[in-house]
Each structure stands twice: as C-alpha cells, then as structure tokens.
Amino acid sequence: MRIMNQPEETYSCAQAVERLVHVLGADCVSRGAAIGERYFTNYGEAPGERPVALVRPRSVEEVSRTLALCNALDMPVVVQGGMTGLAGGAAPRASDVVLSIERLAGIEEIDREAATVTVWAGTTLQAVQEAVEAAGFTLGVDLGARGSCQIGGNVATNAGGNRVIRYGTMREQVLGLEVVLADGTVLTSLNKMLKNNAGYDLRQVFVGSEGTLGVVTRVVLRMHPRMAAPVTALCVTAGFGQALALLHVARAALPELSSFEVMWPRFCGYVTAHTADLRVPFAGDAGLRVLIECAGRDEQETAERFQAALAEWLEQGLIEDAALAQSEADTRAFWTLREGLAIDALPDLINFDVSLPHGRMEAFVAQCESAIDARWPGAQVLFFGHLGDGNLHLCVSVTYARGESAHDVEALVYRFVGEAGGSISAEHGVGVYKRDWLGVSRSPEEIAAMRRVKDAFDPRGILNPGKVF
C-alpha cells in the first residue's frame, strides 16, 4: 500500500504531522501539550521526551495508513502498549511518532471447541484472563502488571511471569497473529491450530521483537483447561543444590506444578524487615525459601497430593521445613514475600532480569554478592528467581562514589552473566536500557543475523529505532 506518490520529497516534522492529521483525522492524532505524560513515561520513571505526535488508531486500516505514511516520510514510530516493560522499549524520543494501540481493545471471539480466544492487541492481560475464566478456561500467562499491561505488549516482549514452568512464555500461548508491517502491509494469520507447518511460521518473527519489526493488532491465544484454586506452600531448603534437586523432583512428582519461585536469604531478610504486617514462617532461618504452587482440576485432590509430596521431601531431607497455606491470607502472605514490593523503595535500585543455565546459578549468585560487597560495602544485593525457568532477578542498591553510576554495577553483573553463558534479558526484553549489553549474550554473527531480519521487514528503519540493537 502506497499513500505518498513522491516519498523522496522532503518534509519538515511539522508538515509530516500535518499529513498524519490530514490522512487520519484530528481525533486520531494529538500534538504538543495534548499528549499526556503517560505516553512518554515508562512505568515508575521520570517523564522522558514528549513525542512529536501521538496517533491512536481505531482500526487495523488506520494502523496501516499510519505506518505507510510514516514509512514514506521516514518518520520514526514507537509502538506503545501498557508501558510496563521496564526496559525502555516503548519510550519515545522528541522526534518520534508514538503509536498507541489502546483503542484496539476487546475480545473478538472465544472458540470453546478450538480452545482459543481472539483479542485486540490493546486489551489488558487482566481483561483477557477474566474473559477466558468466564468461558471456563485458564490463560497461560500471568504477571504482576496484569491490570495495565496489554496483550500486544506481552507479545512484543514475549512476556514470562509466574506460570512459565507450567504453560511456557507468551510465545507458547500465541497461535495466531495479525501484524502491520512498516510499509503498511497487513499480515493476517489468525491461525487456531496447534500444528501448522504450511511454510515459515511468521508469528515467531514478531513475538519478542519489541516493536521493531511490525505492529501487532490482533492475537489468537490458547486457552488451557480451567484449574481449581491453587495450593501454595513455602519451603526451606538448606542451600541451592537442594533447591535445584527439589525442582527436578517436584516437576516429576506434581504435574499440577504451576510456580517454583526461589528466594535467597538476603532477599527474605530485607523484605520481611521492611514490609508491615507480613507474617510468613521461617523468617529468621538460614537457607533458601521456595514458594511452590500447584493448580489442578480439584483443589482438595491437589492439596492431598501436594501434602504427601511435602512429607516425602521432608523425610528425604530435600527440604528442611515446609508450610502449606491454610487460608487465602497465608497464600497472599507467601506471594507478598515473593513480590517484595518493599525493595522498590531502595535508592538507585537496579533490577536485573537475567537467565542462566541451572548449573551456573549458585556460583553466579556468590560471585555477584562478594564482588558487589567488596566494591560497595553495605550494598543491598537481593536475589530471587523463577528457578523453573532459569530466570534470576537481582536487585542491587549501592552508594556510588564520585564518578560512578549504574553502569559500573551493570558492567560487573553482566560480566558474570556472560562468563556463565547466560542472558542479559530473560523476560523483559532489551529495549533501550540493555541495548549496549546485548553483546554479552549474543555473538557478532547473531546480532548481524538479527539485522538481516530487521532489514527484511523494516528496510527504512522507522520502527522503534535505537531499541534492541
């Protein structure tokens, strides 16, 4: 689709925005002070640069016209969902056009026979979860930002969350996609089948591409059988080796396993000391805490299996102690510990989201702790992770000496990540914050191959420039 006849012509930025208004209508395009702060503020951060224009299309056709025009005018476009990615991937620069998908919201279809839900990309994760549950099914992805994050953003960042060990990441939930390419081409592949090998699986190109290859407008997601309320336990293991052994045993013993979250001692110590009214067992004990959750067809049956397994593990010495939640308040308390919101108040907090082969994790944690402690005495170095997925979160707060910055902590941590063959981003993506570290986890050949894909789908480089690489 071509909208401009003379794409070579030179336009000023203001003229380009005028053309957007002309093509899309004034109620679709905002400028200047009319652009609310939330369109240039990433979740929890100070405002960034106000973009040159905000476009909020109401249809796939309008997305297509926006992109075709921006492509012809060489106007960079930043796609925005719920702005909860924490990697700066949706943050605009002053010269960018922001394309928000928020008006493309709603459930298009629930197909009970195929066990699929088709949604518009601007729908919040929570709205999709509720629709799926009302239909008698469960959605595979859940994460803390469920109330504000949008499905399109979940797809663009290949979101993970708390149930990956059971259902996989967002990639494994996506059966079909509709994507608009940089030149305005609409690719509609609303597949509902688990198996489809009719040529290349184009979905895979766009999942996790962080707005750099196309704009997701509609998504077909799998629905899983409805699970009863989860049964949750908090365990103590003597050390990392036991926690890892427990992971393998739990995966084999409990097909209902839906979460396996590990918290290191300093993490638990900090969160329990700084969270009002948090009542969790084993607070003062040594060892790691493991939050295990199971969800099956029948809560009672799951609880019985789970309890029998816990007794067996205690007897085998795999765990030192365990507490099965006896009430919703218990369950909430276990998750409050794990979510550790108190940590957000730490000064100059850096949240790392790395993944490592399981065999390298214990040494990595020890290396980070001792190296950061040695350089910045009194530092907070708090570890927790989705152990089942190989995903560690590390929260660091240090007092910088003059001339030091977050870069120094990042350099130290990412060096260990690289040496362990790990990834600088497990589930949040690269965005702009981790762009300069991509070489830690990817070889020059891999990055060059990524550029081949970028050039194939966005040859003029208008989509989210400066992000990922």
Next chain:
Amino acid sequence: MRIMNQPEETYSCAQAVERLVHVLGADCVSRGAAIGERYFTNYGEAPGERPVALVRPRSVEEVSRTLALCNALDMPVVVQGGMTGLAGGAAPRASDVVLSIERLAGIEEIDREAATVTVWAGTTLQAVQEAVEAAGFTLGVDLGARGSCQIGGNVATNAGGNRVIRYGTMREQVLGLEVVLADGTVLTSLNKMLKNNAGYDLRQVFVGSEGTLGVVTRVVLRMHPRMAAPVTALCVTAGFGQALALLHVARAALPELSSFEVMWPRFCGYVTAHTADLRVPFAGDAGLRVLIECAGRDEQETAERFQAALAEWLEQGLIEDAALAQSEADTRAFWTLREGLAIDALPDLINFDVSLPHGRMEAFVAQCESAIDARWPGAQVLFFGHLGDGNLHLCVSVTYARGESAHDVEALVYRFVGEAGGSISAEHGVGVYKRDWLGVSRSPEEIAAMRRVKDAFDPRGILNPGKVF
C-alpha cells in the same frame, strides 16, 4: 567467510564439483555411481534424480566451507537428514549438490542440572531418546520414523508426532541451535535456558524452514522428567461431538495425558480387516475409536486415576465403552490399529496431513467422504488424527478415470481445507509435494513475507530451491 576471490567467474558443473573435491577432500565428496540410491530416494518412493555431487562433512567447519563455496558458485544445495519427511523436501534434482549431515552424529553433552541434551544434527531421534532415558529423563518428541529420522531433519520440519498434546512440537523442545547460513556464516546459539529475550529469537527462524534458510548442525533440546510406562485405553464415542468433548474433559482431568488419537469408522474397518492377527475390542461397533495414553511418575497411580476417569466418562455418557490395556500386547495392538500400516498397500495412496480448527473438523470429514465417494465410487477414504493437536490424517485411494491424477483428489480435499481455515501441512512440512497448494493456507501477503525472510538469509537462493514456495 569468502572462499572464492572471484565469485563472478563462470564454472561448469563439473568444474564446480572439482572445486568441492579440492576444498573438502575426496573422502568428503562423492560423484556419479558412487552416490547411493538412498540419497535420491525419498522414504518409500521410486528413485529420483541422481545429484551432481554428495557432500558428507565431518565438522561444522566443513559444512561452512561447503556452503560458502556453493554460494560463491551458485550451486544449489539440498540438505538431507533421514529422508523420512514424506513431503519431498530433501529430494535432489540432477543439478543439485546433496549435503548429508549423517556424519555429524552423536550426543555432545547431557546437562542434568539444566535438563538439556546437546546433540549433533545427524543423530537419529531414537539414539537421542535412548541417551535421554538413560540419564533419567524423557524426550518430548516421538514419532514412527524414530529409528531413521535425524534430529536436524526433525528441527527443519518442526516434527510433531504422538506426544504433541503433552510436550508440544519440535519447536518447543529446541532451546539452542547451531546453524550454518548459505554464505558459510556459523551461527552458534547453544542456549540452555527456557527464557531468553536478548534480542530476536533466531532459533524460531530456522525451526520448520525445511532446509531453505540454513543448515542445522547442533541442537540443544529440553529433557522432561522421566515418565513411567504409559497406560493406554481404547474407547468408543458415539460421534465426533463426543470425542471433542472427551478431549477437553480428558485434558482437564488427566495432567498425565500424553496421546489422544481418534480413528474414524472406515479407518478402523479397513485396518482390522487387513491386518493379520490384530485383536482389538469393539471392532464391529459403530462410532469413533479414541486411543488415550497417559504417562505419569508412577504407573500404578496413573492407572488408578485413568480407570476412575474412564468409569466417570462411561457414567456421564461421554464414551460408549472403554478397554484399558492389561498387557504390553494389548498396548501394542491398540497402537497397531492406530498406525494402520496395512493402508500403505493401497494403490495410488495419497496421505494428507492437514490441520483444522476443531469446530470445523466434523463437517470437513463428512464433506471429503461424500465428495470423494460421489466422484470415485468404491474409493477408500480413511481418517485418523491427533485430535488434541487439531491434526487430521486422511488416506485416499481411488481408481482414476483417464486423464485424472492425484491432483484431482488434492484439489478437492484442499478446497475444503481452505474453506475451513485449515492448514495443508500440520506436521510434515510443504517440501515440493505441497508447494503448489501453499496458497490454500497462506495469503499472498504471508507468502511475500516468507520471501523477505528467505532473501534475508539466502539472497542467492542456493538452499533447497524449489521447495516450500
């Protein structure tokens, strides 16, 4: 990597092969009668065209040199694994160089902590299964050709098989890949983590690309917890609606569910009538047969849960009857029925491998049966399928009138597939046999987007030309 200094120079085919021999050594390159028939014969078919040369590299470096040279000389290259794909994707033309990965075989590493196995692409599926089982784990993929198919081919075709409902297709098993690109670039991404969002997920580009984008040399696969021996039942449902309802109920009730295979009446009738000594229950009954298999940690426990579920389904009227295998002989008999090898003897047999949204399957089966019966009285039209995956296999044998061919049957079946929003290939890929039908399942925009990927990774078009599209 450049091997030739003057790629523009024109070479005869014989000269090009001379250069291959010169660069790789005579024990790596075969010509003429020295090329065995199996290198130009697809499984179960008459020999095709003898290729101009057969290259069997012994290292990734040799694969790289082969491709760099062929790319510089514009020599088309067909990559071969076990030759069991059934879509003609590995069949060479007389002008092609065949690159066989059979010498790149063996298990490189089993990492119990990460639960991964790293293998060379020429290893047979069965050898990998055995190594994984010896280590106390289970491999997620299993299929009939396990003894001859190779992991590289499984990756290249995104193989499915009998356990997709439990573990997903090959795509979901692949954590890391090493791929050699058309220009000889080696992309080594031997990731072991379940989550890695550090830039684009390049693995996904190569899984299912049928040898047209790169040559897979090494693969990191997930290992799943070891399962006890499976428990198998054969059930009868009154019709398709009940079978589909049973699928949803079984998925929710039995987390150990590993296979859910449906056989239509004509299929069962034909196989039981034409298989010597096959003893299966309900042979003469109406309705559909459903083979259900469960595998959990403990065979006894799984059998008890399964038996209780069967009793419940009988009582609810979801199934008409059920037989739980009481011996290995029973299990083998149930699978012998499902594998239906007797069908292979039918004259001019066409095997379709399609997928459809579940809600469209019943009508599709009826349409195919009545349309084929009407046009070719006395035809065999036999359906079975991996219902859990939306994947139907249709075996057709008709007596053609003068001037008719398989194309006429295909046109009829694929028209119904297209109308139902289905896929012409669920698990075998497109290869060359289904290439002309790709437009049934993919739009011109989708096919154009596939070409963008092809041009990005193989701009000179040397890899498996004429396959997929």
